[in-house]
Amino acid sequence: MDERPAMDELVPRLRELARADGEHGEAALLTALHPADLAAALPALTEEERFALLRRVPAAAGGQLLEYLDEEGRAALAAAVAPDALPALLDAAPAERAANVLRLLDPDRRRETLAALARRDEVAPLLAYPDESAGGIMRSGFVSLREELSAEGALAALRRLRPRADRAYYLYTVDGEGRLRGVVSVRDLIVAAPDAPLAGLADRDVHAVDADMDREDVARTLRRYNLLAIPVVDGAGRLVGATTADEVIDVLAEEATEDMYRMVGMDESERVFGPVRSSVRRRLPWMLVNLLWAFLAAAVVNLFDGTLARFTLLAALMPVVAGQAGNAGAQTATIAVRGMALGELGPRDALRATRKETAVGFANGLAVGAVAGGALYLWEGNAVLSAVLAGALAGAIALATLIGAVIPLGLKWRGVDPALAANIFVTGATDILSFALFLGLAALLIGRIV
Amino acid sequence: MDERPAMDELVPRLRELARADGEHGEAALLTALHPADLAAALPALTEEERFALLRRVPAAAGGQLLEYLDEEGRAALAAAVAPDALPALLDAAPAERAANVLRLLDPDRRRETLAALARRDEVAPLLAYPDESAGGIMRSGFVSLREELSAEGALAALRRLRPRADRAYYLYTVDGEGRLRGVVSVRDLIVAAPDAPLAGLADRDVHAVDADMDREDVARTLRRYNLLAIPVVDGAGRLVGATTADEVIDVLAEEATEDMYRMVGMDESERVFGPVRSSVRRRLPWMLVNLLWAFLAAAVVNLFDGTLARFTLLAALMPVVAGQAGNAGAQTATIAVRGMALGELGPRDALRATRKETAVGFANGLAVGAVAGGALYLWEGNAVLSAVLAGALAGAIALATLIGAVIPLGLKWRGVDPALAANIFVTGATDILSFALFLGLAALLIGRIV
Numbered sequence: 001m002d003e004r005p006a007m008d009e010l011v012p013r014l015r016e017l018a019r020a021d022g023e024h025g026e027a028a029l030l031t032a033l034h035p036a037d038l039a040a041a042l043p044a045l046t047e048e049e050r051f052a053l054l055r056r057v058p059a060a061a062g063g064q065l066l067e068y069l070d071e072e073g074r075a076a077l078a079a080a081v082a083p084d085a086l087p088a089l090l091d092a093a094p095a096e097r098a099a100n101v102l103r104l105l106d107p108d109r110r111r112e113t114l115a116a117l118a119r120r121d122e123v124a125p126l127l128a129y130p131d132e133s134a135g136g137i138m139r140s141g142f143v144s145l146r147e148e149l150s151a152e153g154a155l156a157a158l159r160r161l162r163p164r165a166d167r168a169y170y171l172y173t174v175d176g177e178g179r180l181r182g183v184v185s186v187r188d189l190i191v192a193a194p195d196a197p198l199a200g201l202a203d204r205d206v207h208a209v210d211a212d213m214d215r216e217d218v219a220r221t222l223r224r225y226n227l228l229a230i231p232v233v234d235g236a237g238r239l240v241g242a243t244t245a246d247e248v249i250d251v252l253a254e255e256a257t258e259d260m261y262r263m264v265g266m267d268e269s270e271r272v273f274g275p276v277r278s279s280v281r282r283r284l285p286w287m288l289v290n291l292l293w294a295f296l297a298a299a300v301v302n303l304f305d306g307t308l309a310r311f312t313l314l315a316a317l318m319p320v321v322a323g324q325a326g327n328a329g330a331q332t333a334t335i336a337v338r339g340m341a342l343g344e345l346g347p348r349d350a351l352r353a354t355r356k357e358t359a360v361g362f363a364n365g366l367a368v369g370a371v372a373g374g375a376l377y378l379w380e381g382n383a384v385l386s387a388v389l390a391g392a393l394a395g396a397i398a399l400a401t402l403i404g405a406v407i408p409l410g411l412k413w414r415g416v417d418p419a420l421a422a423n424i425f426v427t428g429a430t431d432i433l434s435f436a437l438f439l440g441l442a443a444l445l446i447g448r449i450v
Numbered sequence: 451m452d453e454r455p456a457m458d459e460l461v462p463r464l465r466e467l468a469r470a471d472g473e474h475g476e477a478a479l480l481t482a483l484h485p486a487d488l489a490a491a492l493p494a495l496t497e498e499e500r501f502a503l504l505r506r507v508p509a510a511a512g513g514q515l516l517e518y519l520d521e522e523g524r525a526a527l528a529a530a531v532a533p534d535a536l537p538a539l540l541d542a543a544p545a546e547r548a549a550n551v552l553r554l555l556d557p558d559r560r561r562e563t564l565a566a567l568a569r570r571d572e573v574a575p576l577l578a579y580p581d582e583s584a585g586g587i588m589r590s591g592f593v594s595l596r597e598e599l600s601a602e603g604a605l606a607a608l609r610r611l612r613p614r615a616d617r618a619y620y621l622y623t624v625d626g627e628g629r630l631r632g633v634v635s636v637r638d639l640i641v642a643a644p645d646a647p648l649a650g651l652a653d654r655d656v657h658a659v660d661a662d663m664d665r666e667d668v669a670r671t672l673r674r675y676n677l678l679a680i681p682v683v684d685g686a687g688r689l690v691g692a693t694t695a696d697e698v699i700d701v702l703a704e705e706a707t708e709d710m711y712r713m714v715g716m717d718e719s720e721r722v723f724g725p726v727r728s729s730v731r732r733r734l735p736w737m738l739v740n741l742l743w744a745f746l747a748a749a750v751v752n753l754f755d756g757t758l759a760r761f762t763l764l765a766a767l768m769p770v771v772a773g774q775a776g777n778a779g780a781q782t783a784t785i786a787v788r789g790m791a792l793g794e795l796g797p798r799d800a801l802r803a804t805r806k807e808t809a810v811g812f813a814n815g816l817a818v819g820a821v822a823g824g825a826l827y828l829w830e831g832n833a834v835l836s837a838v839l840a841g842a843l844a845g846a847i848a849l850a851t852l853i854g855a856v857i858p859l860g861l862k863w864r865g866v867d868p869a870l871a872a873n874i875f876v877t878g879a880t881d882i883l884s885f886a887l888f889l890g891l892a893a894l895l896i897g898r899i900v
Contacts, residue, residue, distance in 0.1 A: 036675045043794050067678060186636040191609050223703070224520060225486045226696040228678050245695035246676040252699060254675070256706035259790055260713075264780045278819070279810045283781060287818050290777055293664050294770040295825065300768035308762040315758050315765035316751035320744040322769060327740055327877075330714045331733060338707055339795050344493050346457050360729040362690075367730075368737050375745065405578065431769065 005025065006036055009036060012046045018049035032060045039068035047275055049259045054080035063092025066101065070250065072130075076099050083109065087116035092181045096241075097121060097346060099126035100268045102361035103136075110274035125240075134218045135211035145198055147173040149183050158186070170229050172239050173202045179237040180208055208233045211240055216255055218345045219248045247325070256388030259337055262419035265329075286424070293328075293428030297322075299431050304439040307446050313380070314442050322434040324368055325396035329426040332357045340412055354405040361401025362394075369394035384448045392438035400430040400439075452593070453869075460487060460665055468499035470595045481511045489518035492526070497873055504530035513542025516551065520700065521581075524551050530750050531656055532798045533559065538568035545569060545590045546691075549576035551584075575762040584668045585661035587701060588691035589684045595648055596693075597631050602644035608636070620679050620692070623652045632656055656785065663692055669698045670793045690868040709787055712869035713780075743878030750882050754889040761900050763830070764892050767839055774818055774886040775846035779876040782807045782854030790862055804855040811851025812844075819844035834898045842888035849887075850880040 010033075017029055030038065030053065054077050057065060062077065066089070071079060078101050082091055082409050090098040090113065102110050102123065114120050114127075122140065130137025145154050154171065171189070173182045194203050208231045209218050222230045222245060229244045261267065265286030284397030301308075301318065303337055308315055336353065340344030345353060373390030377383060407425045408418035442449065460483075467479055480488065480503065492500055502682075507515060512527065514541070519527060522583060528551050531539055533584050540548040540572070541562065549870025550562050552573065564570050572590065595604050603622065614767045621639070623632045632652030642651050658681045659668050672695060678696045711717065717737030751758075758765055784804065789795030791824050823840030827833060857875045858868035892899065 007793075040793070042675050045800060065520045070675070102826070105513075121746060122601060141877065150851060155640055158637065162641060163637065183652050186640070187608065187613065190605055190640065191637070203627050223696070223699050224490050224518070228695055242774070243701060245678055246673070249695060249699055249702060252791065253706075256703075256710075259793070260706075260710055260784055260788055264712075264784045265777060266781050266784065276806060276809045280808075281814045282811070283778075283815055284814055287814060288821060289773060289779065289821055290773065291770070291825075294773045295822075297773075298766040298770055300523040300802075301769070302763060305762040305766075308761060312758040312762075312765070313752060315768070316748040316755075318765070319751070319769055319772060320741070320748055323740065323744045323747075323877070323881065324737060327715060327737065328733075334710055334716070335712045338710055342703065342707070343457075343490070349494060356726060358731075360733070361724045363726065364734055364737060367734055368741060371738060372741055372745075375741075379745075392875050414878075427773070431773065434771075 006143075007041055010041045014038075014045060014053060015049055018045065018052040028055050035061065035064040036068045038065055041074060042069070043115075050076050051080045054446050055082075057081075057089075058089040058424065059085065062089040062090045063097075066090075066093040070254070071100075071104075075104050077101070078104055080395075083113070087118075090123070091118045094390040095122045096098075098123045100131070102127060102355060103131055115329065124179050129211055132215050133211060134213040134215060134232045134243060135207045135240065137215050137218065137247045138211070138231075138243045139247065140241050141238075142170075142172065142242045144172045144174045144178070144180075144229070144239050145184075147175060147197070147199040147202060148192065149198050150193040151189045151196045151198070151201060154189050154198055158189075170231075170242070172206075172231050172242070173198050174239055176235075178239060178435040180206065180231055180233050180239045182206055183231070187430060206231065209243070210235070212411045215251050216341075218243055218250045219255070223252070224249050224343075255341060259419040260343055262417060263334065263337065266422065278336055289424055290428065293424075294429065295429045297428070297435055301435050301439065304443055306440060307443040310446060311442070311450050313385070317376070318435055318438050319411065320372065321389070321392050321396050321438045324372075324393055325400035325430040325434045326427050328361055328364065328397045329400035329404035330432040332401045333408050333426050334360070335358055335416075336405055336408040340408070340418055350409045354402065354409065357401045357405040358398065361398040364401075365394035365397030382449060384445055385442075388438070388441045388445055388449070392434070392441050396430070399433055400426075403429050403433070457491055458650075461492045464488075464491055464495060464503060464876050465499055468495065468502040469578075478554065479653075480507050484503065485514040486512065486518045488515055489520075489523060490672065492519070497526075500526050503531045505532075505875050506634075507539075508541045512539040513547075516540075516543040516547040520704075521550075521639060523711075524771040526888075527551070528554055532805055532869050533563070536563050537568075539573045540573070541568045545572045546576060546588065548573045550581070552577060553581055580662055582665050583684045584659045584663040584665060584693060585690065587665050588693045589660070589667065589679075589697065592620075592681070592689075592692045594622045594624045594628070594630075597625060597647070597652060600644065601639045601642040601646045601650050601651060602649070604639050604648055608639075616631075617800075620681075622681050622689050622692070623648050627686075630656065630658055630683050630687060630689045633681070643676070652730040657691070658689075660685070664793075665701050668693055669701045669705075672698045674793075698727040705791060709791055709869040711879055712867060713784065713787065717875065736777065739874055740792050740878065743881065747878070747881045747885055751885050751889065754893055755887060757893040757896050760896060761892070763835070764889065767826070767883055768888050770822065771839070771842050771846050771888045772881045774822075774843055775850035775884045776877050776878040778811055778814065778847045779850035780878040781855035782811070782851045783868075783876050786855055790858070790868055800859045804852065804859070807851045807855040808848065811848040814851075815847030816845035818847060832899060834895055838888070838891045838895055838899070842884070842891050846880070846884040848885050849883055850876075853879050853883070 011031065062081065066074065066077065074141040090101060101115060105113060117123055126140065140335060141164055143161060145157060149157065171184050171186065172183060173179055173183050182204045183206045184202040188201050206226055210222055211232050211234050222243065229242045231242045232240050234240050267282040270337060330357055336345065369390035372393050373386040374387050404426050411420065412418045463479065491701065512531065516524065516527065517573040540551060543709055552564060564574060567573055576590065590616055590623045593611060594609060622630055623635065625631050632654045634648055634652040634657045657675055659671055661682050661684050673882050679692045681692045682690050684690050693803050717732040720881060724781060764875065786795065819840035822843050826839050827836040854876050861870065
């Protein structure tokens with residue numbers, strides 16, 4: 001039994017290896033390590049270190065490594081390996097990983113590399129599917145058996161085919177045209193009478209997904225039915241592969257990261273140890289969009305300069321309203337974005353969800369407004385000012401929850417990623433709303449405040 | 451082949467069924483539906499509708515349903531089913547799901563229900579593990595075979611045991627004491643010579659996890675090695691079960707939801723259609739904590755009332771600085787929280803991560819400061835004011851990224867969930883910092899501004 005090596009020890013060793021250029025003895029580490037551990041350590045290295053390491057990975061080890069790399073890692077590997085060494089490396093990888101890498105290459109290099117593959121007939125058909133589809137995340141090498149076969153005949157076929165152990169979990173039965181008919185387990189085969197036909201043994205109630213289904217929908221389907229693999233069929237119902245739960249785990253983790261990052265205005269490809277330059281480039285544009293909103297909000301505040309000049313405490317209190325409303329809007333937006341990602345919130349539920357959030361916002365707004373108004377009264381002893389703060393808080397929080405629900409749902413409806421809403425629209429809109437409401441109320445009642 | 455029923459159609463039918471109390475014919479829907487679809491539809495119902503439905507689920511259908519329910523659904527089922535009907539329902543469920551439900555009951559009801567189970571000897575040992583551990587999320591019913599068996603003997607054992615098809619994927623080999631020794635696939639058994647001993651067929655390089663390992667670590671291990679199941683061993687190395695990828699998918703989805711919710715100050719058990727009252731109760735406390743911070747920030751602003759009174763445009767511009775800095779802090783905190791959740795960011799990397807984020811923040815701060823200062827100069831034509839805004843933005847953004855990195859890492863180090871950082875500490879701290887920096891600079895230079 002194996003212990004997972006601690007990243008804290010592995011990373012410095014790899015870093016050293018990356019620096020000690022070309023030594024033969026040290027490169028043995030790359031082959032001796034479990035490829036999954038090497039893949040897990042790569043994101044902690046700098047771009048240069050990673051390049052120096054991947055450049056020297058032997059073809060067989062590189063093929064195994066590919067199984068465990070995420071998209072960023074695959075791109076780094078493809079960039080580091082010499083063009084004439086790439087085909088041998090891809091031939092040593094599972095066919096679907098070879099296809100993942102080929103999709104990343106420019107058309108010319110893709111064509112040349114594909115032509116040089118020994119297994120090009122196995123890999124080429126996979127290139128028809130985009131990365132984001134069921135076909136793009138399916139594994140090849142699954143076993144399909146004609147349903148006319150007997151249990152004994154199926155076992156004989158398995159002995160002949162010798163599929164990878166982790167592809168022999170579900171055996172799919174097909175008709176004469178290759179159309180998916182059912183699923184049978186190896187357990188069923190060995191328990192059944194030798195001459196029992198597969199058609200009788202197979203479970204016909206099999207969930208399949210279309211090859212062009214979005215990979216997030218595939219992930220949700222597999223998750224809903226607690227499956228370890230789900231077969232993928234083409235437009236004619238023919239079995240073309242299967243997606244496994246380990247691929248779905250990666251899809252769900254990537255999608256969750258993407259949503260979390262977009263909600264604070266970041267690109268999903270940001271990594272803890274990505275290069276500084278690319279982090280700046282990726283975050284700056286969103287910050288400038290936010291700056292535009294902020295100036296708009298400043299212009300709104302500036303409309304009330306007369307009121308502010310007469311009573312500067314208003315300037316100190318206005319961020320209280322904006323902060324609370326912004327937070328309430330972000331909460332609702334998070335619930336809406338996550339609910340849609342998990343498939344709990346469909347388009348027809350939108351109205352109900354919005355109503356519920358507005359009710360929550362109204363109740364929270366009243367409560368926060370009452371507490372804040374009371375606290376301010378204890379601080380300043382100005383009853384009218386306290387009422388203005390309480391009223392503005394209650395109104396701004398209630399409206400912010402409405403905004404936080406409506407904007408993501410509206411973006412989804414228009415085909416835009418709802419996760420983008422939280423940062424760009426919700427905060428900006430709740431800021432402007434809060435300032436206008438609080439300072440507007442104060443301006444109306446300024447005579448009674450001062 | 452099955453089509454997934456559209457939730458939009460299923461939910462109204464279930465709602466109707468919940469209202470038509472006690473009719474026999476309609477309850478057939480609960481048995482005819484795929485239990486996974488019923489489980490997926492439940493969160494869209496109100497508490498009362500769910501209760502009315504679950505109260506009438508027959509024991510066999512309820513046992514199947516249990517496989518697909520999340521923790522909230524299990525609690526709802528346990529609350530709806532009559533105490534004397536619960537044992538029959540749990541006996542119809544997988545043993546690990548029965549244990550999930552028993553853990554939710556109060557000690558008396560747990561004892562009584564367990565005593566009434568036909569399969570109590572299978573379920574009772576599982577109760578020793580907490581829900582959050584490897585033992586708490588493992589499946590029972592996995593096959594373990596003595597490594598002295600021959601391939602033929604192992605196949606005979608499988609025919610006798612008839613394990614559930616989805617538990618016969620990996621067969622674990624054990625020694626005379628039940629200690630895990632290796633893993634062998636059914637494929638290997640049928641391909642091998644009949645008299646080949648398992649000890650020779652089994653792969654000894656098997657990743658196992660301790661029963662008391664935190665379930666998040668289990669999920670990360672399974673994910674890193676692209677496994678569909680991982681064996682669970684006790685302190686003596688004895689095989690006690692295995693965790694499957696479908697359980698890990700649920701763990702990872704729940705943890706991601708928890709992180710996203712906590713980052714905006716919400717409880718992880720909030721659902722889109724949870725009751726309004728509980729949503730209010732769960733969000734309000736965090737809003738009041740934020741209110742405290744907001745008042746602190748207001749007090750800081752109020753220190754500069756003289757400056758603000760002389761030049762009210764400062765009041766309009768101060769939220770620009772706070773908004774940008776808050777956003778930069780939230781971005782860094784998100785990267786840190788997600789990096790720790792995915793296992794990409796270990797404690798020893800903390801310093802490097804902080805240094806990188808500060809560099810990004812410094813660069814972004816300079817850029818945003820330059821743009822904002824330039825825009826303000828075009829608007830107002832006041833060079834000193836523009837310089838104050840640019841300088842405050844650059845400084846506040848750079849410091850906010852530092853805060854956004856340091857606070858989550860520090861919380862993690864102190865054993866507190868770092869996701870709590872973003873909402874409670876980072877925003878409050880960046881607000882205060884931004885106001886102090888901008889108004890402080892303005893107060894120093896007020897003579898040259900006005």
